[in-house]
Amino acid sequence: MISLFDISLRLNGFPIKKAKSELEEIINLSEKEFAVFLENKKKEIVDFHLNNNSFYAALVGDTVVKNWGDLPLLNKQNLQKPLEERLSKGYSKKNIYLNKTSGSSGTPFVFGKDKYSHALTWSSIIMRFGWFGIDFNHSYQARFYGIPMDFIGYQKERIKDFLTHRFRFPVFDLSDQVLEKFLKKFRTKKFDYINGYTSSIVLFAKYLEQKNIVLKDICPTLKACFVTSEMLFESDKELLERQFGIPIIREYGASELDLIAFENAEGEWQVNSETLFVEILDENNNPVPHGTEGKIVITSLFNKAHPFIRYEIGDIGILDEKSTPQKPILKKLIGRTNDxxxxxxxxxxxxxxxxxxxxxxxxxxxxxxxxxxxxxxxxxxxxxxxxxxxxxxxxxxxxxxxxxxxxxxxxxxxxxxxxxxxxxxxxxxxxxxxxx
The missing domain is CATH 3.30.300.30 (ANL, C-terminal domain)
Structure with a gap:
């Protein structure tokens, strides 16, 4: 089968081959080499934006930056100005990946990523799904997501679904009649995995529970279920495992950044340390010890088109005591629930x-x-x-x-x-x- 997914990324100008190879190099660094890589990347991205991004240079202002902690935090309010005013020299809406944040935090804005940094995002997603035997070029996805209802937006998403080998279950109406139709699809299609919004997938599992059906029994090809965008409570995770009969994997990401954390095969919520630098800070913006809750602040190490340096995402979390710079583990994510x-x-x-x-x-x-x-x-x-x-x-x-x-x-x-x-x-x- 042709690798439609990789080809579609390449056709859109995302250098996926180069990104996969750089990601591979980062993963294979020794602990010492990784420490050097991280310090270099942090310095490089800050220098780049101070010299090429007037929005970021103005944010830093006259602050004397002697060390990392002197850099200001960036928040969503800072970013609510036209995108043109926030892009680096040499970047425009025409040569970047452009998108809007979901506004699930209530503070929406438009953002940009340069094409290489977006290719790295995809490489990172492809690698992590691969931990569970999922291959984006061949595995068939049951996707529990929304879909734009306007004609052009709708057709675009459907084409994307075709290219990325997925079948979409729109989540705007989750009444029993609709869930019954979902169930029929699982009886007739050979899905490899489920991916989508936590709350919708949980509603589907509750419906299966009423019907006394285990999904894997009627769709034996299923390997895993990945939930995103909303909190997964422990009791809901148990329900999903029971009714689906497959591993349930939590992912935590932000469209403007990347995958932030992804559950590994050991059940740990492993933080993406290859393309991001994640800090947990107290209310005075000082780092807290591992095991202590604080606000999650993230730096995108590769995005040259738009600065996300010490960016306060609006979530509260705790890094596990056993975290290392190369393998940080998110012990707990607090916040992000939807009714x-x-x-x-x-x-x-x-x-x-x-x-x-x-x-x-x-x-x-x-x-x-x-x-x-x-x-x-x-x-x-x-x-x-x-x-x-x-x-x-x-x-x-x-x-x-x-x-x-x-x-x-x-x-x-x-x-x-x-x-x-x-x-x-x-x-x-x-x-x-x-x-x-």
Missing amino acids: VAILPSGKKSPGLTFYYVTKSIIEDDGNVKEFIIKQTQLDTFEIEYVSEKELTSEQIHKIKQAINLYLEPNLSFSFTRKTVLERTNRGKLKQFQSYL
Whole structure:
């Protein structure tokens, strides 16, 4: 079978062969060599952005940088300005990988990665899935994700699905009738693995539990299930293992960075130390000892198009005591949970559905700084947002249209502009909350 996946990356200008070979070299470094590699990469990326990126140079300002800890933290608010103002010399929207963050933290922005650093991201994903016998060029994926509903966006995703050998189960409607259709597909298709949003996969497992079905029994080709984007609680993990009959692997990533941590065969949440440098800091931005919780701050070691240096991602975590610079282990990730919305028709939709809805609000001008969505009654939702300018009636109409399309018609929405939004006691903005 042709390696369609690798070919499609190459055709899009991502030098995957070179990236795979560099990743291989990094993995084979001795502990001593790795320490040198890490220090060199940190220095190299900071020097590059200080000299080639006016946005980053302005952020550092007149700070005298004698050591790593003197560098300022970058947060999502810093990044809410047009992308052109944040790109390095020589990079434009035409020659980079361009995307939007999900806004699951409530603070959306547009970002860029140079093509080589994005190729490294894919190499890292390919390698980690390979730990579980999954090969992106040949393994067949059952994908529990959203999908854009506009015609062009929809067709694009479907083509991508074809090239990357995956079958998509859209997660906007997870009512029993729809889950029954999902089940039928597992009876007839030879899936190798499941990948997608935690909450949707858990809902599917609960449905299997009601039916007293173990998925592996009806789809014997299944090897593993990878859950992402939301917290996986221990009790849910046990449910998934029971109802699927395959290993359940947690991944933790951020579209603007990379895969951050991925569960290895020993069940440890291994941090990606090849392309990222991960720190855990206290509220005064000092590193905490391993085993202590703090905010997760990440540096992308290869992205030259856009600086992500000491970037505060908005999550709280703990590194295991046995972590080393070359093999850090994430002991615990605190934060990142999403509720499920229950709608008047009985339809259930994961909170992440709102990511697709709110994408229609997010413009590159950075007007909307933050937003949260609250479900107060079955058919009533409140959107609270912080912005420079009030949303126009045209924008509100666009959002309502998106909601009709992704969720269901006749839902009532109110929009309230606020100066600040309430946060959880962890300081995290919960984008979707159900008060039912």
